[in-house]
Amino acid sequence: MKSWLIRLAVLVFLVTGVYAFHEWRTNRPPRVIAAAREQRLILGNGSEVGTLDPHLATGQPEHMIFSALFEGLVAPDPNNPDANAPGVASSWETTDFIHWTFHLRPEAKWSDGTPLTAHDFVWSYQRMLTPELIAQYASMLFPLKNAEEFNAGKIKDFSEVGIKAKDDHTLELTLTGPMPYVLGMMKHYSWFPVPRHVVEKFGSMTDRESRWTRAGNMVGNGPFRLKEWRFTHSTTVERNPYYWDAGAVKLNEIVFLPIKSDATEERAFRDGQLHATMTMPLPQIPDYRKNHQDVFHEDPLLSVYFYRINTTKPPLNDKRVRRALALAVDRESLIKNVLRGGQKPAVGMTPHPEYLGYTNAPQVLKFDPEEARRLLAEAGFPDGKGFPKFDILINTSEGHRTIAEAIQEMWKKHLNIPVGIHNQDWGVYLESQRRLDYSVCRAGWVGDYPDPYTFLSIWKTGDGNNETGWSNPAYDELLAKSSVEGDAKKRLELLGQAEALLLEDLPIIPIYWYVHSYLMRPEVKGWKPSVLEHRSYKALELAP
Amino acid sequence: MVQFLASRILQGIVVVLAVLVITFFLQKLSPSSPFNNEREIPPEQRARFEEYFGFNKRWDEQLWRVFTHYATLNPPNCMKKPGRGVGEIIVQAFPVSLAIAVPSLLIALLLGIPLGAIAALKPHTWQDRTATFLATLGVCLPSLVLGPIVALIFGLWLGWFNVSGWMDPGDWVLPSLTLGFIYSGPIARLTRGGLRETLVQDFIRTARAKGVDERGVVVRHAMKLACLPVLNYLGPAVAGLLTGSFVIETVFQIPGLGQHFVNSAFENDHNLAMGITLFFAVLVVVFNILVDLLQAAVNPKIGLKT
Numbered sequence: 015m016k017s018w019l020i021r022l023a024v025l026v027f028l029v030t031g032v033y034a035f036h037e038w039r040t041n042r043p044p045r046v047i048a049a050a051r052e053q054r055l056i057l058g059n060g061s062e063v064g065t066l067d068p069h070l071a072t073g074q075p076e077h078m079i080f081s082a083l084f085e086g087l088v089a090p091d092p093n094n095p096d097a098n099a100p101g102v103a104s105s106w107e108t109t110d111f112i113h114w115t116f117h118l119r120p121e122a123k124w125s126d127g128t129p130l131t132a133h134d135f136v137w138s139y140q141r142m143l144t145p146e147l148i149a150q151y152a153s154m155l156f157p158l159k160n161a162e163e164f165n166a167g168k169i170k171d172f173s174e175v176g177i178k179a180k181d182d183h184t185l186e187l188t189l190t191g192p193m194p195y196v197l198g199m200m201k202h203y204s205w206f207p208v209p210r211h212v213v214e215k216f217g218s219m220t221d222r223e224s225r226w227t228r229a230g231n232m233v234g235n236g237p238f239r240l241k242e243w244r245f246t247h248s249t250t251v252e253r254n255p256y257y258w259d260a261g262a263v264k265l266n267e268i269v270f271l272p273i274k275s276d277a278t279e280e281r282a283f284r285d286g287q288l289h290a291t292m293t294m295p296l297p298q299i300p301d302y303r304k305n306h307q308d309v310f311h312e313d314p315l316l317s318v319y320f321y322r323i324n325t326t327k328p329p330l331n332d333k334r335v336r337r338a339l340a341l342a343v344d345r346e347s348l349i350k351n352v353l354r355g356g357q358k359p360a361v362g363m364t365p366h367p368e369y370l371g372y373t374n375a376p377q378v379l380k381f382d383p384e385e386a387r388r389l390l391a392e393a394g395f396p397d398g399k400g401f402p403k404f405d406i407l408i409n410t411s412e413g414h415r416t417i418a419e420a421i422q423e424m425w426k427k428h429l430n431i432p433v434g435i436h437n438q439d440w441g442v443y444l445e446s447q448r449r450l451d452y453s454v455c456r457a458g459w460v461g462d463y464p465d466p467y468t469f470l471s472i473w474k475t476g477d478g479n480n481e482t483g484w485s486n487p488a489y490d491e492l493l494a495k496s497s498v499e500g501d502a503k504k505r506l507e508l509l510g511q512a513e514a515l516l517l518e519d520l521p522i523i524p525i526y527w528y529v530h531s532y533l534m535r536p537e538v539k540g541w542k543p544s545v546l547e548h549r550s551y552k553a554l555e556l557a558p
Numbered sequence: 559m560v561q562f563l564a565s566r567i568l569q570g571i572v573v574v575l576a577v578l579v580i581t582f583f584l585q586k587l588s589p590s591s592p593f594n595n596e597r598e599i600p601p602e603q604r605a606r607f608e609e610y611f612g613f614n615k616r617w618d619e620q621l622w623r624v625f626t627h628y629a630t631l632n633p634p635n636c637m638k639k640p641g642r643g644v645g646e647i648i649v650q651a652f653p654v655s656l657a658i659a660v661p662s663l664l665i666a667l668l669l670g671i672p673l674g675a676i677a678a679l680k681p682h683t684w685q686d687r688t689a690t691f692l693a694t695l696g697v698c699l700p701s702l703v704l705g706p707i708v709a710l711i712f713g714l715w716l717g718w719f720n721v722s723g724w725m726d727p728g729d730w731v732l733p734s735l736t737l738g739f740i741y742s743g744p745i746a747r748l749t750r751g752g753l754r755e756t757l758v759q760d761f762i763r764t765a766r767a768k769g770v771d772e773r774g775v776v777v778r779h780a781m782k783l784a785c786l787p788v789l790n791y792l793g794p795a796v797a798g799l800l801t802g803s804f805v806i807e808t809v810f811q812i813p814g815l816g817q818h819f820v821n822s823a824f825e826n827d828h829n830l831a832m833g834i835t836l837f838f839a840v841l842v843v844v845f846n847i848l849v850d851l852l853q854a855a856v857n858p859k860i861g862l863k864t
Binding site for chain 1: 588589590591592594595596597598599600601602603606607610635638639640641642647650651706709710713714716717718719720721722723724725808809810811813817818821824825826
């Protein structure tokens with residue numbers, strides 16, 4: 015009897031304990047609610063940033079944090095981040111799109127209170143272009159006259175590069191040709207200034223291993239400054255009191271969490287640990303789109319998913335075969351039934367051309383299996399007979415495999431040709447692509463600036479990113495002409511003609527244009543969509 | 559004892575050296591390069607990278623360079639993270655992995671050994687079947703499946719813990735529970751097997767004949783020997799736990815060493831991959847020596863054989 019009493023007492027104690035624990039833990043306020051009260055925004059930011067030095071960075075997660083820490087001559091417009099608003103430069107003028115004069119704000123300062131002058135920009139661009147720094151995005155500055163030559167070491171004197179500080183607040187740029195879109199490029203972090211006085215304090219101009227970007231050392235010029243950088247844990251930025259437009263900044267802090275897994279990120283969002291995710295798991299998109307419209311967002315992105323074709327390999331060296339392959343892909347069905355993420359069928363190479371004012375973009379790719387079969391027969395493979403088996407090369411990823419399997423099935427069904435799938439590890443896949451050791455290979459391209467040139471220039475003869483073996487002198491000529499055309503409308507017409515040529519020869523098969531699917535809590539106000547994922551953090555606030 | 563330790567340390571140094579050389583050649587044999595990117599870099603820039611990281615030197619010079627880095631305890635910088643030293647990353651991430659590993663190990667032992675003991679003491683009963691089922695579950699359930707289930711139950715449904723992150727003091731609980739359960743599986747099976755084998759030995763019969771009660775037989779006499787296979791298992795298992803689990807760290811967003819290990823391989827960051835591999839090798843060597851010492855302490859018959 016006694017032992018039963020003890021057991022009962024233990025049981026009651028345990029149940030009460032669990033209940034008390036449950037009450038205590040479940041009544042904790044979600045992290046986002048407490049953060050909203052303090053105007054602290056918590057964001058998923060994909061993977062960890064490799065560096066916080068804008069001249070050495072290459073990735074998207076860095077881009078998100080740099081938008082808070084730095085500002086270029088031009089800034090994203092708070093109401094439309096893809097439009098160009100004044101940044102460090104309060105105004106600018108050009109007469110021919112080659113010679114540009116930027117007037118810098120006298121009140122512009124670094125986050126330690128040091129004045130920011132035109133000389134900082136000259137020094138920064140010299141640093142970016144100096145070969146010894148090995149800046150991978152140095153080519154973003156090649157629109158500057160002689161920048162490419164300086165970066166290649168052909169010119170040693172930086173004063174020959176097209177950038178001059180006329181005085182502390184006037185910067186003159188000379189470009190290699192008329193580039194009306196250069197303002198859009200300037201929002202890329204490769205064009206941001208870095209603080210000479212801090213970089214030199216922690217090393218030389220070209221020191222790749224400098225610790226100047228560590229918390230406590232780092233100085234920027236954006237609306238926020240670095241507060242804490244806990245590697246692979248979180249990066250926290252706080253309001254920068256020296257920012258020229260500090261009064262407009264509403265948030266006190268932003269915390270960037272490097273959550274690599276989209277499933278983990280989605281769970282963290284549901285658990286109230288994040289205000290917004292960077293991305294989300296594809297399978298959950300239909301449910302969120304249908305049932306959680308208050309938090310689900312889908313914005314177009316300047317990014318395309320496509321297949322490269324090795325045009326040096328028979329029978330893929332035959333334009334009719336490539337065209338047949340492109341016409342036999344049912345993009346609508348792929349998106350609707352396989353991807354289900356709201357992507358858009360790629361009817362051309364340049365994605366979402368309407369966002370670029372690229373009204374003459376050729377949008378010619380369609381699903382036409384009959385024409386595809388006719389072309390294949392014309393190329394000597396009626397009903398696919400005698401067509402040699404080839405593989406679609408993908409890097410190891412479930413998503414790429416699913417897409418490849420769907421396309422493999424379409425090519426089998428509509429063209430009766432045998433196609434395999436070969437997956438390689440990321441590094442090996444890149445190497446195979448580089449050495450043209452493939453037949454058809456999956457690829458993606460993200461625009462660096464809002465202009466079709468960022469999608470078309472890579473197909474020039476000899477461009478390192480071409481990797482298809484394709485070359486067309488007429489295409490090269492059209493691109494060269496566009497680079498010296500001062501009339502913006504005529505320039506887009508030339509680019510349209512070039513893209514039409516590309517889509518005629520088809521060394522690539524565009525599959526879909528990306529959209530950015532993500533989750534964001536309703537209390538985040540002022541967040542505007544951007545095809546280049548530009549963010550104007552000073553426009554954001556958290557409604558209580 | 560001194561002779562044993564000296565011999566084991568020497569053997570360990572040879573093992574770590576072998577790991578260094580093998581890893582170096584595997585990296586060299588890899589068809590991909592650390593300088594490959596989705597966006598192709600110009601050949602002259604590639605050449606500058608190769609020069610910067612010494613890839614343009616003869617292989618023996620490169621190997622010597624790697625060796626001197628570690629022999630002088632001065633690990634190189636990461637190839638993909640400018641300004642970050644390999645040593646710095648290990649020093650930063652290891653304590654996090656340690657904070658998960660210690661409770662995981664305790665959970666694994668506190669769950670695994672009693673489960674195995676119950677199964678061994680009540681063979682072919684429902685208790686045995688239940689314990690064996692749980693142990694098999696621990697062995698078979700991949701962390702990729704168990705992690706999200708644990709996060710869903712204790713994080714999203716019950717709301718007891720955060721489902722991810724390394725912000726609150728309680729953030730170690732869910733990853734440790736997951737890892738602990740997974741590691742408890744093999745421990746339970748080894749305990750069950752070890753205890754059943756021990757219980758039929760002569761000295762146990764003698765103890766029983768001398769009138770030692772059943773609890774005393776199991777706890778004082780049998781368990782010591784029965785746990786030897788568990789001890790053997792713990793050497794590499796503890797080293798594995800300490801270097802982090804990539805899956806668990808990804809599922810629960812833990813800034814531990816496992817993520818760096820796997821990412822360094824994906825990114826072809828040869829320097830970081832080499833650093834963490836060597837660190838792992840050293841841990842395996844150290845824990846194997848500790849296990850040998852513990853085994854000798856538990857069973858003097860084994861002794862400290864060099």
